[in-house]
Amino acid sequence: MALVTPMLPAGLVASATVAASSANLGPGFDSLGLALSLYDEIIVETTDSGLAVVVEGEGAEQVPLGPEHLVVRAVRCGLDAVGLGAAGLVVRCRNAIPHSRGLGSSAAAVVGGLAAVNGLVAQTGSTALSETRLIQLSSEFEGHPDNAAAAVLGGAVVSWTDRTKGRPDYRAVPLRLHPDIHLFAAVPEERSSTAETRVLLPAQVSHHDARFNVSRAALLVVALTERPDLLMAATEDVLHQPQRAPAMPASAEYLRLLRRHDVAATLSGAGPAVIALTTVPELPAEAIRYGAANGFTLTAMTAGDGVRWSPGVTVPG
Numbered sequence: 151m152a153l154v155t156p157m158l159p160a161g162l163v164a165s166a167t168v169a170a171s172s173a174n175l176g177p178g179f180d181s182l183g184l185a186l187s188l189y190d191e192i193i194v195e196t197t198d199s200g201l202a203v204v205v206e207g208e209g210a211e212q213v214p215l216g217p218e219h220l221v222v223r224a225v226r227c228g229l230d231a232v233g234l235g236a237a238g239l240v241v242r243c244r245n246a247i248p249h250s251r252g253l254g255s256s257a258a259a260v261v262g263g264l265a266a267v268n269g270l271v272a273q274t275g276s277t278a279l280s281e282t283r284l285i286q287l288s289s290e291f292e293g294h295p296d297n298a299a300a301a302v303l304g305g306a307v308v309s310w311t312d313r314t315k316g317r318p319d320y321r322a323v324p325l326r327l328h329p330d331i332h333l334f335a336a337v338p339e340e341r342s343s344t345a346e347t348r349v350l351l352p353a354q355v356s357h358h359d360a361r362f363n364v365s366r367a368a369l370l371v372v373a374l375t376e377r378p379d380l381l382m383a384a385t386e387d388v389l390h391q392p393q394r395a396p397a398m399p400a401s402a403e404y405l406r407l408l409r410r411h412d413v414a415a416t417l418s419g420a421g422p423a424v425i426a427l428t429t430v431p432e433l434p435a436e437a438i439r440y441g442a443a444n445g446f447t448l449t450a451m452t453a454g455d456g457v458r459w460s461p462g463v464t465v466p467g
Contacts, residue, residue, distance in 0.1 A: 155235040162196045164269025164461055168262035169454030170247040171254035171300035172335075172425045175374075176385035176416040177366035183300035183307045184327075184425075185454030186253065186335060190245045192221055192262040194270065197238035208245040208255070220256060220291075224263025227287055231264075231279060232271055250341035252419035257297035260288045265459040273461050284457070285309075289320035297419065304456030306374050325371065327453050328378045334426040334433055335418065336404060336446040342397065342422050350393050359388045373414075378429050381414035385427070391417050398422040400444045408437050 170188040174180070203215040203222060213219060217226075221241055229235055241263075247255040264287055268278040279287070284302045289295035295309040299322030309322035366386050373384035394417065395402035401422040408415035408426055411434040415426040424446075426433060433448070441448045 158196045158236045160196050160198045162270050162273050164266045165193045166262040166265035166459040167191050168258045168457045171297045172418040173296035176387040177363045180294045183296040185300040185304045187452045187454045190247050190258050192266050193242040194266040195240040196236045199238040202240045204242045206244045209249040220259040221263040224260040228264040228267030251423040252421045254297035257301050260291045261301040261457050265457045269459045269461050286320050295320035305453045330429045331378050332428050333451045336424040336448050338422050339445045363389050385414040385416050
């Protein structure tokens with residue numbers, strides 16, 4: 151006998167606030183991530199029937215407004231995971247995270263949609279999705295947990311994929327970011343996609359290059375938590391940033407300029423945004439001038455909070 155999925159009543163409202171994120175941080179390809187203090191807000195309301203999607207801010211004119219919308223897909227995924235359904239939905243997205251710049255907008259959409267389900271579930275007495283489950287479900291959308299784990303947990307994270315059980319289990323642990331580290335995001339007007347830039351990466355790398363990146367990724371954990379004076383060496387990478395540089399020359403030059411001034415800078419995810427990590431509260435004047443002259447928006451940031459959800463509506467922090 152087929153089981154009937156219990157339906158949520160109409161009129162429930164829940165919200166989630168979720169941070170942008172920067173992945174890789176140089177050598178930590180698909181493993182290291184960092185939430186940033188730039189937030190999207192998602193509000194979900196159950197209705198008697200139908201689907202309405204309203205998007206304000208970033209991506210408002212580009213994203214689909216139907217069932218294929220990433221937040222809608224995440225909400226449906228979350229409802230399935232808790233064994234509930236909804237006859238109709240209104241999904242409102244207030245986006246501040248730039249799209250297609252390497253700042254984890256897709257991960258934020260998925261994590262926010264899943265977390266909003268927790269806000270709905272909280273009003274029914276059902277069991278909410280745990281942090282572990284949020285990481286698992288959100289990572290399944292992209293196949294790796296770096297941005298998703300940072301968006302769920304906040305701050306800096308180390309993530310990995312365990313395939314010993316025949317299917318990928320996505321895991322992550324938080325790191326305590328050293329308080330002396332200052333963060334800057336340089337976001338260009340141009341866009342790129344991870345899918346487009348990932349094809350630039352070679353299928354195989356040398357043992358020498360692999361060994362180099364392993365050493366730098368290990369060092370980066372130390373630099374982020376205990377020794378920020380090591381950030382320059384710890385953010386060196388040979389596996390993905392040089393290969394992606396021809397596709398984003400302005401970002402590649404910005405990266406070189408910052409590092410010439412002893413600022414530990416990396417591509418944010420697949421780019422084209424650039425993230426700078428430094429122990430001084432200001433960037434060099436030449437770097438500020440370059441950004442302004444080449445269409446970059448330069449913003450000082452802090453480490454972002456983990457995803458927050460609530461029955462009703464919250465205001466981003």
